[in-house]
Amino acid sequence: MTGKQVFTIAVAVIVFVCGLATVAEQFPDAPAPDGIRKGGTLFEESPAPQLADPVNTDGKRVRAYPEQPPTIPHTIRDYQINKNTNRCLECHNRIQTAVSGAPMISVTHFMDRDFQVLADVAPRRYFCLQCHVPQTNAKSSVGNTFKDVDILLRNQKQKSSQ
Numbered sequence: 001m002t003g004k005q006v007f008t009i010a011v012a013v014i015v016f017v018c019g020l021a022t023v024a025e026q027f028p029d030a031p032a033p034d035g036i037r038k039g040g041t042l043f044e045e046s047p048a049p050q051l052a053d054p055v056n057t058d059g060k061r062v063r064a065y066p067e068q069p070p071t072i073p074h075t076i077r078d079y080q081i082n083k084n085t086n087r088c089l090e091c092h093n094r095i096q097t098a099v100s101g102a103p104m105i106s107v108t109h110f111m112d113r114d115f116q117v118l119a120d121v122a123p124r125r126y127f128c129l130q131c132h133v134p135q136t137n138a139k140s141s142v143g144n145t146f147k148d149v150d151i152l153l154r155n156q157k158q159k160s161s162q
């Protein structure tokens with residue numbers, strides 16, 4: 001691209017942005033494009049929605065696929081994880097499970113990157129929330145058509161037997 005072309009594009013962008021600003025002044029009530037947050041006007045700042053409640057039902061949830069890190073079925077409010085302390089391990093570490101009744105972290109959590117099983121949690125599995133997430137009762141803002149692979153396999157079997 002030549003310098004002249006770059007200059008022309010830059011001017012076009014500036015004119016466009018200034019144009020938008022003028023439109024904003026003229027039509028302060030222009031409806032906002034209905035994206036994830038529906039309603040309101042283009043220049044209105046709506047109040048943030050309330051924080052959703054954490055799901056605290058305990059028990060196990062079905063994993064969406066075999067390697068999925070299970071979601072956390074309890075609240076983790078105020079659980080600290082840093083270099084010196086790991087609240088999760090106070091219940092989930094091997095040695096604690098008899099007292100806490102929590103499921104032990106599985107053997108993969110003791111493996112280093114060469115799959116050597118260490119005596120304690122491997123550093124790469126120390127920050128639990130990198131992989132495990134709690135859930136809330138928030139309504140999802142977008143639709144979801146996820147189907148479990150079991151359902152897909154069953155559908156395929158039915159199709160091929162027809």
Ligand code: HEC
Pocket residue numbers: 057058059060061069070071072073074076079087088089090091092100101102103128129132
């Ligand atoms: C006070 C003890 C305690 C602490 C602290 C704790 N957990 Fe748990 N956790 C449990 C128990 C007990 C269960 C079994 C289900 C239930 O009763 O909630 C569980 C279940 C889980 C499960 C589900 C396992 C499965 O197979 O479905 C995950 C994942 C989990 N915890 C992760 C965490 C993480 C991450 C933290 C830290 C942020 C944490 N837990 C802190 C006691 C604890």
Ligand code: HEC
Pocket residue numbers: 066067068069070086088089092103104105106107108109121124125126127128129130131132
């Ligand atoms: C790098 C991702 C990762 C990190 C970090 C991680 N996990 Fe996991 N976790 C997994 C995966 C994947 C599984 C399911 C497969 C498996 O067991 O390895 C799992 C399984 C579990 C289970 C269920 C075990 C079972 O036998 O049902 C518990 C409990 C758990 N993790 C707790 C923790 C805790 C506590 C920490 C922090 C100390 C942690 N995890 C850190 C990925 C992770």
